[in-house]
Amino acid sequence: MELSGSAFYRKIKQVKDILLSKIILLAAIILIAGCDSKYSTETKPLQLTLQIQDPNTDHIITNTENVNSANVGVVIVDPWNYHWCMTACERVSAMVPRWNRALEVARKLEMPIVWVPSDVVGTYSGYLQRERALGVELLKVPVVKEMPQAIFTAPVGKCMCGPGINCIVNYGHDAINPALFLGDNDFIASSTEEVYTLFKEKGITHVIYMGLHTNMCLYGKPGALKYLWQTGLKCMVARDINDAFTTYDPYKGFTPDKGTQQTDEDLERAGIPLINVVEEWQKAGLWDENWIVETVRIAPWGKPDRPYFFRQSTTITLTTPWLKDVDIRYTLDGSDPTNSSPVYQKPLTISKTTNLRTAAFRKKNLVSVPTSAYFVLLPPEPKHPDIYLDNLNYMVDPYGQIHPGFVWEPKKGTSYEELPLRIRGKLYEKGMGFAAPSAVRYELKPEYDSFVAKAGIDDNMLDNHKGCHLAMHCSVVFRVFIDGNLMAESPVMRISQEPWPFDVKIPQGSRYINLVCMDAGSRNIMDLGNWVDSGFCLK
Numbered sequence: 342m343e344l345s346g347s348a349f350y351r352k353i354k355q356v357k358d359i360l361l362s363k364i365i366l367l368a369a370i371i372l373i374a375g376c377d378s379k380y381s382t383e384t385k386p387l388q389l390t391l392q393i394q395d396p397n398t399d400h401i402i403t404n405t406e407n408v409n410s411a412n413v414g415v416v417i418v419d420p421w422n423y424h425w426c427m428t429a430c431e432r433v434s435a436m437v438p439r440w441n442r443a444l445e446v447a448r449k450l451e452m453p454i455v456w457v458p459s460d461v462v463g464t465y466s467g468y469l470q471r472e473r474a475l476g477v478e479l480l481k482v483p484v485v486k487e488m489p490q491a492i493f494t495a496p497v498g499k500c501m502c503g504p505g506i507n508c509i510v511n512y513g514h515d516a517i518n519p520a521l522f523l524g525d526n527d528f529i530a531s532s533t534e535e536v537y538t539l540f541k542e543k544g545i546t547h548v549i550y551m552g553l554h555t556n557m558c559l560y561g562k563p564g565a566l567k568y569l570w571q572t573g574l575k576c577m578v579a580r581d582i583n584d585a586f587t588t589y590d591p592y593k594g595f596t597p598d599k600g601t602q603q604t605d606e607d608l609e610r611a612g613i614p615l616i617n618v619v620e621e622w623q624k625a626g627l628w629d630e631n632w633i634v635e636t637v638r639i640a641p642w643g644k645p646d647r648p649y650f651f652r653q654s655t656t657i658t659l660t661t662p663w664l665k666d667v668d669i670r671y672t673l674d675g676s677d678p679t680n681s682s683p684v685y686q687k688p689l690t691i692s693k694t695t696n697l698r699t700a701a702f703r704k705k706n707l708v709s710v711p712t713s714a715y716f717v718l719l720p721p722e723p724k725h726p727d728i729y730l731d732n733l734n735y736m737v738d739p740y741g742q743i744h745p746g747f748v749w750e751p752k753k754g755t756s757y758e759e760l761p762l763r764i765r766g767k768l769y770e771k772g773m774g775f776a777a778p779s780a781v782r783y784e785l786k787p788e789y790d791s792f793v794a795k796a797g798i799d800d801n802m803l804d805n806h807k808g809c810h811l812a813m814h815c816s817v818v819f820r821v822f823i824d825g826n827l828m829a830e831s832p833v834m835r836i837s838q839e840p841w842p843f844d845v846k847i848p849q850g851s852r853y854i855n856l857v858c859m860d861a862g863s864r865n866i867m868d869l870g871n872w873v874d875s876g877f878c879l880k
């Protein structure tokens with residue numbers, strides 16, 4: 342394949358970015374390995390409390406399993422760094438503080454930890470944890486008992502953001518959540534055979550499942566609960582470290598936390614036991630009560646680098662499923678929550694762009710890791726222009742005029758990749774396709790009254806295996822300058838966001854307008870932004 346000048350440099354940049362990210366990951370692994378070696382490990386006899394429910398009466402039944410910690414394995418399913426639903430994505434991060442501590446204790450107890458990240462396992466080629474799992478001589482996986490069929494009753498929505506603007510499916514995830522510690526002696530596996538063999542070699546009899554989504558991947562992916570259960574290993578699910586993919590309906594008071602709780606109870610009714618990992622580690626005397634590991638969860642859950650867009654208003658629910666007797670306190674102006682901030686009483690309805698910060702307090706003491714969310718009110722739809730940009734001549738940066746190829750010139754009437762202009766699945770006939778970072782200037786005429794446009798990420802990439810491993814990286818900011826003055830800008834735009842509307846009044850006597858499609862920090866080859874239905878309204 343021959344690459345044009347700009348495509349060649351973009352390719353070089355992408356390779357550089359990937360190398361840099363690998364170096365950072367390697368540094369993190371070395372650091373974590375260093376942390377691991379500080380701890381002495383010691384196996385312990387455990388008395389695990391397993392809970393199921395009578396399917397007819399919902400009566401809770403608990404059983405005690407006596408097992409040495411060295412015979413217990415941990416499997417972690419799909420703790421990805423990104424999810425096409427922003428709320429689902431942030432809910433992984435919400436579990437990370439508890440999760441890391443729980444795994445730290447599991448490693449002290451000499452429990453083997455096997456990560457099963459499915460779609461993103463390819464990212465770990467060459468990692469010692471992955472190669473070690475691939476190196477085993479696989480055993481044949483026996484099927485000695487039937488897996489009980491769990492009937493999942495929690496409603497599943499388009500996404501977990503609720504009744505407003507939903508997220509659209511893509512497969513952008515490309516790694517494990519970077520805040521989760523990957524231990525030096527852990528394993529990364531991709532098949533039931535690998536997990537089964539690793540556990541058999543180590544004499545594992547009991548397996549604790551963590552991860553998500555409980556009603557989908559944790560249940561049925563290769564290496565997941567369903568398949569290991571059938572081998573006869575005693576499998577259980579960590580009640581405090583799993584999340585189901587359900588929905589958020591503030592009108593009915595249905596939260597993603599309720600969805601997870603309902604899903605866990607569905608497992609119990611099928612006879613699949615759950616345990617509370619933190620309670621188990623408390624019983625083993627290895628849990629420090631001063632560890633702050635819980636977060637206030639937010640629905641819906643956008644962030645400044647991936648905002649939740651809404652029209653008119655949106656209703657926010659805050660929850661702390663693993664903290665009792667606390668006040669959830671919050672601020673709506675971006676300031677840190679303190680023990681005198683307002684106490685959350687009921688769902689909050691907001692009607693303007695809001696930076697929410699929240700934390701839980703017991704009496705006056707902070708007892709959660711603070712969390713935050715960002716909600717952006719979409720401005721009204723702009724008018725269509727009288728003169729479209731497609732019919733005007735633009736100027737690129739003066740350097741690019743002398744040395745073409747060193748600045749990325751936009752395409753008229755198509756995406757940068759010369760495909761139909763498409764934002765959030767909708768096609769646009771008129772507009773300009775940019776690759777960030779780039780800009781074009783237009784001369785302003787006295788008869789121009791305003792500049793109008795919509796701008797968003799081109800989503801043609803979703804046609805190729807739903808943007809697999811790529812869609813998470815697109816992020817741009819659109820800006821409008823007139824004679825050097827910033828007149829308007831979009832929030833950070835991500836894949837499948839509603840296009841951002843622009844309606845910019847042009848001051849008398851202005852000379853030039855500069856339309857910018859900026860990189861928003863990811864420096865990624867897929868930062869393709871479209872200005873559509875863009876141009877000038879006449880006086």
Ligand SMILES: [Zn+2]
Pocket residue numbers: 425426427428429500501502503507508
């Ligand atoms: Zn969503």
